[in-house]
Amino acid sequence: MSSAPGPESVSTDPAQLRRVAASSLLGTAIEYYDFLLYSTMTALVFNKVFFPDSNPALGTIAAFGTLAAGYVARPIGGVVFGHFGDRLGRKKMLVLTMVMMGAASFLIGVLPTYHAVGAIAPLLLVLLRVVQGIAIGGEWGGATLMVTEHAEPSKRGFWNGVMQMGSPIGSLLSSAVVVVVAMLPEEDLMSWGWRIPFLASVILLAAGLYTRLGVTESPVFREAAETVEKPQVPLLSVLRRPANLLLACGVGIGPFALTALISTYMISYTTSIGYERSDAVNGLLFVSTTALISIPLFSALSDRVGRRPVVLSGAVAIVVLAWPIYALVDSGSVPLLIAAMMLGQVIQSAMYAPLGALLSEMFGTSVRYTGASMGYQLAALIGGGFTPLVASTLLADGPKSLPLIALAMCCGVVTIVAIYRIRETSGRDLRDAVAVPAP
Numbered sequence: 001m002s003s004a005p006g007p008e009s010v011s012t013d014p015a016q017l018r019r020v021a022a023s024s025l026l027g028t029a030i031e032y033y034d035f036l037l038y039s040t041m042t043a044l045v046f047n048k049v050f051f052p053d054s055n056p057a058l059g060t061i062a063a064f065g066t067l068a069a070g071y072v073a074r075p076i077g078g079v080v081f082g083h084f085g086d087r088l089g090r091k092k093m094l095v096l097t098m099v100m101m102g103a104a105s106f107l108i109g110v111l112p113t114y115h116a117v118g119a120i121a122p123l124l125l126v127l128l129r130v131v132q133g134i135a136i137g138g139e140w141g142g143a144t145l146m147v148t149e150h151a152e153p154s155k156r157g158f159w160n161g162v163m164q165m166g167s168p169i170g171s172l173l174s175s176a177v178v179v180v181v182a183m184l185p186e187e188d189l190m191s192w193g194w195r196i197p198f199l200a201s202v203i204l205l206a207a208g209l210y211t212r213l214g215v216t217e218s219p220v221f222r223e224a225a226e227t228v229e230k231p232q233v234p235l236l237s238v239l240r241r242p243a244n245l246l247l248a249c250g251v252g253i254g255p256f257a258l259t260a261l262i263s264t265y266m267i268s269y270t271t272s273i274g275y276e277r278s279d280a281v282n283g284l285l286f287v288s289t290t291a292l293i294s295i296p297l298f299s300a301l302s303d304r305v306g307r308r309p310v311v312l313s314g315a316v317a318i319v320v321l322a323w324p325i326y327a328l329v330d331s332g333s334v335p336l337l338i339a340a341m342m343l344g345q346v347i348q349s350a351m352y353a354p355l356g357a358l359l360s361e362m363f364g365t366s367v368r369y370t371g372a373s374m375g376y377q378l379a380a381l382i383g384g385g386f387t388p389l390v391a392s393t394l395l396a397d398g399p400k401s402l403p404l405i406a407l408a409m410c411c412g413v414v415t416i417v418a419i420y421r422i423r424e425t426s427g428r429d430l431r432d433a434v435a436v437p438a439p
Contacts (some may be wrong), residue, residue, distance in 0.1 A: 021162045021163055024147050029169040031135065032136075034170075037105070040284070044267065049115075069130055069133065081373065085138070085145075085373075090145050097135045097136070104132045111124055145369055167295070179282060247418050252375065254414060255351035274332060286342050312416065
């Protein structure tokens with residue numbers, strides 16, 4: 001552990017911090033554009049062009065199964081990139097994850113369909129989805145730590161909010177592109193239109209690499225490299241004291257599950273109860289815009305009142321408001337549907353926005369990339385990866401909102417229990433910060 005006196009001894013260059021934040025925002029936007037684009041296309045196209053022999057319900061389940069495969073791979077990415085990020089540095093891993101994500105997305109855009117090559121098509125789709133999952137599993141931790149470890153303690157939440165705006169920006173970009181291609185005639189959309197958004201990712205990749213290569217390594221990591229003995233296997237160090245990892249995972253399950261329900265699965269659910277496909281797709285634009293406003297606000301608020309109160313307010317809100325939200329969805333009114341999705345996003349942002357700073361402050365520098373990434377990605381796997389699969393399975397016999405309400409409430413309760421067991425982390429010295437369960 002570092003013996004330096006306090007966080008003030010770590011020099012922070014304001015201009016470099018702004019460059020790091022801009023780089024992390026852009027890189028995160030690109031990665032989430034690629035990753036969420038797949039999620040949206042799962043409900044619109046992939047259940048038809050890659051699993052056409054199944055009946056509609058089974059085709060949707062199979063398509064969401066490939067979606068879950070990407071989430072299963074995310075903890076693997078967290079372990080692999082976390083290991084080398086803790087030992088070699090944050091910046092190198094961020095460049096590599098971006099290249100992997102861009103290449104995988106481009107290759108999805110040129111994949112042959114089931115009708116062209118048979119069963120090998122969905123197998124290749126799953127393989128590329130796994131590559132995407134591994135890449136984003138390493139991306140979040142590195143981007144978060146670069147911002148957190150450059151920022152002054154009193155503004156870590158704010159700067160994390162800037163970085164995490166990349167997620168709704170990526171979602172907004174992917175939703176906007178999908179809205180455009182969804183206007184194509186059905187035959188054109190299924191034959192070639194769906195490929196355009198994936199092929200376009202190569203342009204975003206070039207822009208992202210140009211920005212990311214221009215930032216410097218984290219000052220906290222550089223100092224630790226000189227003063228702290230690094231564990232040979234950071235994951236083993238994290239697992240020797242698993243409480244923080246379990247709590248980090250638990251606190252993220254609620255926001256990821258809600259994201260899946262109001263975005264990924266909402267398209268499938270609303271079309272099954274009579275809405276037009278475009279209604280939910282257009283609703284995603286409002287959801288992303290809402291997130292662009294609410295994420296930085298809740299992130300900055302967590303600097304003032306603490307991470308725990310902000311997360312707890314969102315978790316309690318979804319438990320209380322899950323039924324009213326789905327009542328609005330089931331109303332059949334497009335304006336009420338959009339209002340429900342926007343309300344869900346505000347609640348999700350309250351739980352999600354403080355996570356970057358919170359999870360970073362829960363682990364010491366020598367294992368921070370591994371610990372924060374693993375906690376976040378395990379939460380993404382359980383809350384985001386399996387929720388659409390579970391939901392589509394529960395609703396295979398017909399659309400009904402009660403199982404979805406129960407699913408949202410249960411995941412909210414998990415987050416409540418986890419955040420209750422975590423002591424406040426705001427303002428901690430990142431070089432020796434190790435949050436422990438509350439008594």
